[in-house]
Amino acid sequence: MDLAKVQELVFEVVAGLVADWDLDAEIGATTRLVANLEFESIDIIQMVVAFEERLQRRNLGFEKLLMVDGRYVDDLSLGQIAAFLHQRLAVAA
Amino acid sequence: MTRTLFIGLDGATFTILDELTSDPYGEGVTMPFLAGLIASGHKAPLRSTNHPLTPPAWVSLMTGRNPGSHGVFDFVRFKDMGHDVYFTLYDARDIQDETIWSLAGRQGRRIVSLNFPMMAPPPDIEGCLVPGFTSWKHLRRNMRPEGLYDRIKAIDGFDPKELAWDFERESKIGEDMADDEVEGWVRHHLPREAQWFRIADTLLEQENPDLFAVMFDGTDKIQHQAWHALDPALRPAEPSESWLRLRALCLGYFRELDGYIRRLVERAGPDAQVFLASDHGFTASPRVVRINRWLGEKGWLTWRTAGDSEAEKRRESANFAYLDWTKTLAFCPTPSSNGIAIRVARGPGEPGVPEADYESFRDTLVAELKEMRDPLTGEKVIRDVLLREQAFPGAAMGDCPDLTLVLSDYGFVSVRNVAPVVSMRATPTGTHHPDGIFIAAGPGIAPGASGRFSILDVPSILMHSLDLPVPRNFEGRVPDGLFAREVRVGPASRRMSAGTAAEPQVADEASEAEKLRILEQLKALGYLED
Incomplete structure (x- = not known):
């Protein structure tokens, strides 16, 4: 799957997640989970599940995206998530 | 109807x-x-x-x-990656x-x-x-x-x-x-x-x-x-x-x-x-037992120092262990687990107990846990220590902490870095x-x-x-x-694959040594054919 398609998938999954949240935020590559979409820890876990369900794969290695040098990252953009997923899917292919 | x-x-x-x-x-x-x-x-x-x-x-x-x-x-549930441990929900x-x-x-x-x-x-x-x-x-x-x-x-x-x-x-x-x-x-x-x-x-x-x-x-x-x-x-x-x-x-x-x-x-x-x-x-x-504090005082666990970011502070205050994984041999992952996970080194120089020392380390831990006492009353604070192969036999037991503690009052342990190890609550919970x-x-x-x-x-x-x-x-x-x-x-109920395990997965880095040790435990108990 090329990066554009992965990005499209990320936007679609995240838009579905936040559909009932009464947010007034754009969904795009620069959209940030915490700053723009008011994500909490549990929402990140749900997002990971949603990607795994959509891609029909577990163990995509999201811990590598969520933890850097043993510390949890503060925030992530949808562009970062798409790039990570694109790279992981290429490894698995 | x-x-x-x-x-x-x-x-x-x-x-x-x-x-x-x-x-x-x-x-x-x-x-x-x-x-x-x-x-x-x-x-x-x-x-x-x-x-x-x-x-x-x-x-x-x-x-x-x-x-x-x-x-x-x-x-x-947690995934031990050697130098880090990743926590998520079942x-x-x-x-x-x-x-x-x-x-x-x-x-x-x-x-x-x-x-x-x-x-x-x-x-x-x-x-x-x-x-x-x-x-x-x-x-x-x-x-x-x-x-x-x-x-x-x-x-x-x-x-x-x-x-x-x-x-x-x-x-x-x-x-x-x-x-x-x-x-x-x-x-x-x-x-x-x-x-x-x-x-x-x-x-x-x-x-x-x-x-x-x-x-x-x-x-x-x-x-x-x-x-x-x-x-x-x-x-x-x-x-x-x-x-x-x-x-x-x-x-x-x-x-x-x-x-x-x-x-x-x-x-x-x-x-x-x-x-x-x-x-x-x-x-x-009526009692609080701070099990990670105890493991730390015994020298089997090292606490991590939190950074200044909001995420770090949230992580430190969360109800799951926040440790220096490079120096931790055993830890309790969450209060609700009442468990102790023993980390087995994946190789020389890697964090954890050497594979050959696992049994003796576990025996020592069990013996010391059983002797833990309330300093005020002298009473033992742990009723029983369950070994996973005895308490939870089956093909999935490798995901269970090595030890499960039954406290004398059936309470849940605390994973916080607070002294003393044992104290009484103001009001029983x-x-x-x-x-x-x-x-x-x-x-x-x-x-x-x-x-x-x-x-x-x-x-x-x-x-x-x-x-x-x-x-x-x-x-x-x-x-x-x-x-x-x-x-x-x-007829028997069906065995489910773990999630979408039937689907292709990105390589999992679980320790081969750990898998082998669990297989040996299951064999010893008769759950697997030789």
Whole structure:
């Protein structure tokens, strides 16, 4: 799957997640989970599940995206998530 | 026509229900309908799973298998990556045995299942499923069938924020609270239970399924924080105003619950068999045992220093271990686990105990744990230390902590870096006792009382009530004398792949040494052929 398609998938999954949240935020590559979409820890876990369900794969290695040098990252953009997923899917292919 | 009505009461115990179905203090009978149900039906104490905790216990009740087989041990699971440990939540895809919802569904029975844990993401079932323990933000996409959320949304008074699990609030379970804080806690759970009841009442009427199952969990939440206002053994000789107010509020909750049970039983009709069960019981925990602090003082664990970012601060205050993984040999991952995971080094220079030293390290740990004492009283604070291959035998036991602690007061450990290791609480909190409740009533149920049943018996009982054979690999049984009708035994339930394990996966870096060691343990116990 090329990066554009992965990005499209990320936007679609995240838009579905936040559909009932009464947010007034754009969904795009620069959209940030915490700053723009008011994500909490549990929402990140749900997002990971949603990607795994959509891609029909577990163990995509999201811990590598969520933890850097043993510390949890503060925030992530949808562009970062798409790039990570694109790279992981290429490894698995 | 609904043949089988199952009402789960999380954490319900006869210690409380015996009082609430009688009138020992001149307060009136709080739960008159339940009293009548018990009088006309069958009751028994119900022994929970070896670690009496909501996720493993309810999943055992849903699968008829012990946690070592079904694979769910806690709310939180962790992945040890050597220099880091990644924590996330267990979910429905981690259940490795077939649930009774699935078993009954594929034999032509229609199901409604409401508020059971570990049911998200929702498996496909023949009927309706609303998972428990799910944030309001994620309810819509975690219900089955599609469109159910909009049907539920149309119910008068529906409020997803009142209905759903609030992770931040519920994480305060076990913390010391003043009576006015506990009052707020109880008040929060009253509308939540009413929301679940309205959904249950509506779907029972609309769907009329063969098996209708709903779980109310306010019992557990209220008992955790307000146990001192409910436990007859803790009743003060001269109750304060705030105690009396809190008690009245708690009794109000149980009175409402009695009304919900009555209305569901009436809605199911006189031909339905009715079953009530809890995942565990309750008792008082007067003591705090800070197990990671103890491991640190022994030199087996090293704490991590948190950074300044908000994420770091949130992580440090979270209820799961925050450690220097490069210098930690053993740790308790979460308070709810009551477990200790021993880290086995993946190779020379890697963090953990060398593979060859595992057994002796574990023996030392067990011996020292068993000697841990309350410095004030000299009493031992640990009742038992369970080895995973003994307590949770099965193909999934490798995901379980190596040791599971049973504290002398059945309390949950603390994972915080606070001294001293052992201290007393200002007020005893409620904690899980291994003995919960079982009640059955309706046509074909023999009235009376029995000795202890097992939580693993409940799915066998429900299958039998649905006039279905009991899978031969269920670990429980239909207790003698409960039904008039003879029990049929049928084909085994299905083994599920772990989540989407059948699908291609990105390489997992789990330790090969760890896998081999678990296989050796299973072989030694006779669970695997040589």
